[in-house]
Amino acid sequence: MLSKSDSGNVVGKRNTNQRRLLLNIITKSAGHLDADELYRLARAYEPSISLSTVYRNLKLFKKLGMVEERHFAEEHHHYEPKAMTKHHHLICLGCGEVIEFVSPLAEKMKQQIAAKKDFVITDTEVRMKGYCARCKTNMPSEEKCIA
Amino acid sequence: MLSKSDSGNVVGKRNTNQRRLLLNIITKSAGHLDADELYRLARAYEPSISLSTVYRNLKLFKKLGMVEERHFAEEHHHYEPKAMTKHHHLICLGCGEVIEFVSPLAEKMKQQIAAKKDFVITDTEVRMKGYCARCKTNMPSEEKCIA
């Protein structure tokens, strides 16, 4: 399902095995990979690949607009292939699952704020956190009574 | 306008000069301080205060729900006093200014998503990026033509 010689490529840049491999993993992934996960997946195909190469290429892909960097609540970044449809994120504080969703209200809100604040808005990001159906039963009680 | 003996206090915890000072700076700030800015401001009043103390107290304030930690696009965190009204952020990519805004659509979207995904949503965060009225004239052209 995933081979080194897969089609992914970056125009105007050298087409190395490592770069092609990383790009394939990212675009075929379900999204939200972090650098370390990507590194681990890549090593399965190219055991000698280095973490620096992963970071360097992520930075390149980001600059070229091929992936987006996300800052969830954790200390490190997550990367996902640039989406066709603008989606947002819903994060379960119980199991950590990240669910994507779309909402026409986001676009509407963007237009309202752009007009009200006289901004050119290039990016809108909505992030909701909470507890999914499975986790909501044993959700911590402090969530309601913050001392 | 700001003295060590100001009223801020944390119930159930020892009321040290350092803690009181940090809390006062945070609550009186316009918000969006990062740890280093807070450290610099605090040293003006208490030159011997340490960065560890800043971090330790920020963590405490966060746990007690007195401040919120924000992950903007940068590599470090920003902290702001917990707001009475739920607001969101609009960030100018030109000058870096962070503007707060409110929108009833955010709450509406939250309810829609909670119902659709069967989630208990405890937090909603909307972050828009773009260029303010002053910066929009010299906004980079790559913004449109990502190669």
Next chain:
DNA sequence: GTTGGTGCAAAGTGTTTGCACTCTG
């Protein structure tokens, strides 16, 4: 052949922690 890309190790940045001392309660 150039020179952009790589692997490695070392450095950098923001944050946390172990320890002995200090000061609040």
Next chain:
DNA sequence: CAGAGTGCAAACACTTTGCACCAAC
């Protein structure tokens, strides 16, 4: 006067960078 809180320095996790070698063009 006990132990929570502090300052300091060392450790930490994630990311970036300098350098010598390699391989794509």
